[in-house]
Structures are given as structure tokens and as C-alpha cells.
Amino acid sequence: MKVLVIGSGGREHALVWKISHSKKVKEIFALPGNSGMNELAKTIDIKASNIIEIADFAQEKKINLTVVGPELPLSLGIVDEFNRRNLKIFGPTQKAAMIESSKIFAKEFMKKNKIPTSDFQTFNYPNDAKEFLKNTQFPVVIKADGLAGGKGVFICNSIEPAEASINSIMIEKKFGKSGEQIIIEEYLSGQEMSFMIISDGKRAIPLVSSMDYKKIFDGDKGPNTGGMGAISPSPLSDKNLYTTIMKTIIIPTIEGMRLEGKEFRGVLYAGLMITSEGPRVLEYNVRLGDPETQTILLRLKSDLVELMEGSTDGSLFDIPVRWDDKVSGCVVVTSKGYPSKFETDKKIDGLERAKSLGVEIFHAGTILKDRSYHTSGGRVLNVCALSNNLKDAMKKIYDAISFIGYDNIYYRTDIGKVKK
Ligand SMILES: Nc1ncnc2c1ncn2[C@@H]1O[C@H](COP(=O)(O)OP(=O)(O)O)[C@@H](O)[C@H]1O
Ligand SMILES: [Mg+2]
Incomplete structure (x- = not known):
């Protein structure tokens, strides 16, 4: 095919x-x-x-x-x-994809279906939102309703930055139409975790767990990025938590969407906060995470095409999913300066030598020029490996990266180490 x-x-x-x-x-x-x-x-x-x-x-x-x-x-x-x-x-239809593309839809859907999430209010006008801030407790989380490329969420500790965020979303219209409405929600503390399943509209098959590293600097410091690395399985995952997430979040989501006529087929990614009172949904995504997918696919033993066909045909139950018990890791190699300004068009050396160590190298921002790869984006390469334990996998990856060179290379040196 x-x-x-x-x-x-x-x-x-x-x-x-x-x-x-x-x-x-x-x-x-x-x-x-x-x-x-x-x-x-x-x-x-x-x-x-x-x-x-x-x-x-x-x-x-x-x-x-x-x-x-x-x-x-x-x-x-x-x-x-x-x-x-x-x-x-x-993948999901446009109606079903609203669970990601409208955070307000997602919040109201969760409320209706009693899926655990933080308290929230929605606003159509900046003045109403600012009025609400006068009688609220900080920190609050302010979110643009629509897609904003991961930049539409502001955690605000006091009234001034909160007002500034409202202004930038609703008055300066930094995210265009995505910011016509906003949510102000309760701040949750705990550990973040992502949980991905594949659904055919009725059933949900969980993918193996993974953990991603969103911050740019070692020790989880600095601004958020699209993702600087990942490992699978996640050190946070345990059987009880898994059962609670399936029972209180995933199954009611798939069921609720079906009952609303928005049957969900494809990958559902729940972004969760594991609070002292249990898991809460921060948001849903309607596709695989990047770079978590790289680590998950390294562990998948079954035929991915069969799984995807099962999801689109509504026949997932026919397909057994087999996973490798080994551990996988992925380090994202970037252009220094990402996620802000960075230079591109740097010649990349050492890829073949790196690969000879038995890692998989997935490209992101590269371009082939005069028979050699050059950088063309912020996230340039994903160096990934599968091994019997995390330490070995990460060693293999970092050994391979040490062979890779270009002018403004930057990557985190602690993927797989820090506990978020
Ligand atoms: N209610 C909340 N409490 C605490 N942190 C939050 C909350 N909502 C979002 N965050 C933080 O902001 C990040 C981005 O929010 P999210 O809703 O996932 O939006 P997006 O990924 O679309 O930017 C989350 O990964 C989390 O770190
Ligand atoms: Mg998110």
C-alpha cells in the first residue's frame, strides 16, 4: 500500500x-x-x-x-x-479536533462530563476579565481559546502581568482570532505528565508512557520549547495512576465525545497535572506529541499501519499491541538561541559516525545542500536510542551526539536524569 x-x-x-x-x-x-x-x-x-x-x-x-x-x-x-x-x-474530524482547537470547548466538555480539571471562567471581553481579576486568588492561568502554537498560556502571579496578558491576547490580538475568547483558570501544582491513547471512536488503547522535557536549559530552567527530549517509560507512571487516568479521564472523554456526535478517532493526548488530589486535565491534544512519539515508536513492536487502519475503520479491538520492555530516550539537538532567535544554514558534520553507534537519528530542521545536511530550523535533529536501561540508552545517545558538530549546536545535557 x-x-x-x-x-x-x-x-x-x-x-x-x-x-x-x-x-x-x-x-x-x-x-x-x-x-x-x-x-x-x-x-x-x-x-x-x-x-x-x-x-x-x-x-x-x-x-x-x-x-x-x-x-x-x-x-x-x-x-x-x-x-x-x-x-x-x-485522525479526528474537525468537530472532534475542537477538543484541542478550542480550549473553551474542552473545558465545558470536561465540566459536563465530570472529567477532573481546574475551575475556570471564560470571557469574551477584556474588561469583564479584568473585573474578575479583582476578586480572585493568584496565581491564575490565562489561556487564549484557540491554537497559539504553544504560546497562548500565561501563568500570572499578580494582577499586573495578568492584565498585560489579557491585553496582549484580546486587545493587541497577538494570536489573531484564537484570542477572541479567553479562559482564566485555577493554578494547579503537582507533576506534569502526558498520557496518549489511540482510539477508534469507541475503544481506547493506551500507548506506553513517556515523559518530555519542555524547558530549554538543564535542570528544567528557562522558557518552554516545543520539547528538548523525552524518555519512555515515564518514571511517574504506576499501575494505580494508570487505572485512575483511564477510568476518570480517558474513557469518559471517548464516551462523552461519541455521545455528542463528535466521535474521536486518532490519537488523543491528555496533558495532565498529577496533583495531591489526583490527576487533572490541563488540556487535550488531538495528535501525537513531539518528541514523545520518537521514544514511543522505538518501543512499538506491532505494525503501526495496522493500528492506524484499525482506528480509522473502527476495528481496533482486533489488533494486539506489543511493546518492547526496553527503555528509550530522545535528545533534541537545536540551534543555539531557540526558542527565540537563532541562525540557520550551518553545515552539519558527523551524522554517519553518530549513526554507527546504533542510534536512530530523526531529522527536524535540516536541509540537504551540496550533498551535506545544513541546519534549517530551531529543533534540528532528534538522536534516539533503545536499550536495556535508561542509563545505557542515554549514554549511547550522548556518545552519538558528541560526534555531531555544527556552528551553533545546543542541546540539554541532562535528559533522562532530572526528575521533573
Ligand atoms: N491550570 C494550570 N495550572 C498550572 N499550570 C498550568 C495550568 N494550565 C497550563 N499550565 C502550564 O502551562 C503549560 C501549557 O498549557 P497547555 O494548556 O498545555 O497549553 P498549550 O500546550 O496549548 O500551550 C502546561 O504544560 C503547564 O505547564
Ligand atoms: Mg500543552
Whole structure:
């Protein structure tokens, strides 16, 4: 069969890699993809947000399964467009994707279905929001309703920064339409954890646990990034917690969405805070996490394509999922300055030597020029490994990274070590 993967990051390179192991798959396309995927997939120069052109492409090439990496095409209704044309695609419809693309929808959905989350209020006007702040306890968390590329959430310890956040979202309109409404919610303390499942609309099959490292500097310091590394399994996961999350969060979510006529197919990612009173949902995502996916796919023994087909066909129960008991890790190698300003177009040396240590290297921001890879983004490479224990996996990864060189290379040196 022919498979099309949409997206261009490390997560998508890992998807292409895993899909290439499926006996069923003859040909893989990546759209727009990145040059690191070229050995495994043909890259297609169409933007991931251009859903009509993508559907035209899939129709013309007779693609048998399309897999969507990022949330944007999902929130634009790519799955609906494919369904109208009878093309098979893995992911939720636009209506179901609202659980990520509207934080207000998600909060109201949780309230209605008694899914544990923090208290909240929603606002359409900045003055009402500011009025509310006068009688509230700090810290508060202020969130733009819509997609904001991970930049629309502000944790505010007092009234001044809270007002400034409201101004930037609602008056300066920093996130455009995504900031027309906001949420002010109760601040939760605890440890963060992500929990991903794959659903066919009725059933939910949990993926193995993972833990990501969001902050830019060692010791979890500095601003949030798209993700600087991950390990699987998560040191936080235990059987009781797992059962509570499935029972109080995942099952009611899948069931609630189905009963609302927003049947959820694809990957549901619950961003959780493990508080002293139990797990609470911070947000939902409707796709795989990056870089958690890289570590999870390294441990998946089953055929990923079969799982994705089971999700789209509503027949997940037929498919046994097998996981490797080993431990996996991923370190994201970036351009110094990320997540703010950074330079690109630096020649990358040592990739082959690094690979010879037995790691998997998934590309994110690279471009092939005069037969060598150059940097082209903030997150450049994902160096990943699977081993009998975490220490070995991380050693393998860091040994491999020591062979990789480019002008402004930066990565965290403590992935797998710190307890968040
Ligand atoms: N109610 C909350 N209490 C404490 N921290 C929060 C809360 N909501 C969000 N956060 C923090 O902000 C981060 C981003 O919030 P999230 O809702 O996941 O939005 P997004 O990923 O879309 O930016 C979370 O990972 C968490 O660290
Ligand atoms: Mg989040």
C-alpha cells in the first residue's frame, strides 16, 4: 500500500521510519516532509495547511492511508475533506479536533462530563476579565481559546502581568482570532505528565508512557520549547495512576465525545497535572506529541499501519499491541538561541559516525545542500536510542551526539536524569 505522512518534524520522520517497517507498505510520501526522510519517503512540496491540494494529491496518487502529524490540518478539517472523497485518513474530524482547537470547548466538555480539571471562567471581553481579576486568588492561568502554537498560556502571579496578558491576547490580538475568547483558570501544582491513547471512536488503547522535557536549559530552567527530549517509560507512571487516568479521564472523554456526535478517532493526548488530589486535565491534544512519539515508536513492536487502519475503520479491538520492555530516550539537538532567535544554514558534520553507534537519528530542521545536511530550523535533529536501561540508552545517545558538530549546536545535557 501507499502511505502519506503529513508534517515535517522529528515526529513525522519517526512515523515515516516506523511505517517503513510495515510489511504492508510499498511506498511512502511525506508532505512537506524534510530532507532527512529522503531515504524512506518521497517528499512532496505542498503546505500541510493546504488541505484541498493534499486531498487532490492523495486522490491522484491513490494513497491508501494518510497519517496527519500536526494539529493544524486536523483543525482545518482535513479528515472531513478526505472522508468526503472516500480516502482513508488517520485522525479526528474537525468537530472532534475542537477538543484541542478550542480550549473553551474542552473545558465545558470536561465540566459536563465530570472529567477532573481546574475551575475556570471564560470571557469574551477584556474588561469583564479584568473585573474578575479583582476578586480572585493568584496565581491564575490565562489561556487564549484557540491554537497559539504553544504560546497562548500565561501563568500570572499578580494582577499586573495578568492584565498585560489579557491585553496582549484580546486587545493587541497577538494570536489573531484564537484570542477572541479567553479562559482564566485555577493554578494547579503537582507533576506534569502526558498520557496518549489511540482510539477508534469507541475503544481506547493506551500507548506506553513517556515523559518530555519542555524547558530549554538543564535542570528544567528557562522558557518552554516545543520539547528538548523525552524518555519512555515515564518514571511517574504506576499501575494505580494508570487505572485512575483511564477510568476518570480517558474513557469518559471517548464516551462523552461519541455521545455528542463528535466521535474521536486518532490519537488523543491528555496533558495532565498529577496533583495531591489526583490527576487533572490541563488540556487535550488531538495528535501525537513531539518528541514523545520518537521514544514511543522505538518501543512499538506491532505494525503501526495496522493500528492506524484499525482506528480509522473502527476495528481496533482486533489488533494486539506489543511493546518492547526496553527503555528509550530522545535528545533534541537545536540551534543555539531557540526558542527565540537563532541562525540557520550551518553545515552539519558527523551524522554517519553518530549513526554507527546504533542510534536512530530523526531529522527536524535540516536541509540537504551540496550533498551535506545544513541546519534549517530551531529543533534540528532528534538522536534516539533503545536499550536495556535508561542509563545505557542515554549514554549511547550522548556518545552519538558528541560526534555531531555544527556552528551553533545546543542541546540539554541532562535528559533522562532530572526528575521533573
Ligand atoms: N491550570 C494550570 N495550572 C498550572 N499550570 C498550568 C495550568 N494550565 C497550563 N499550565 C502550564 O502551562 C503549560 C501549557 O498549557 P497547555 O494548556 O498545555 O497549553 P498549550 O500546550 O496549548 O500551550 C502546561 O504544560 C503547564 O505547564
Ligand atoms: Mg500543552
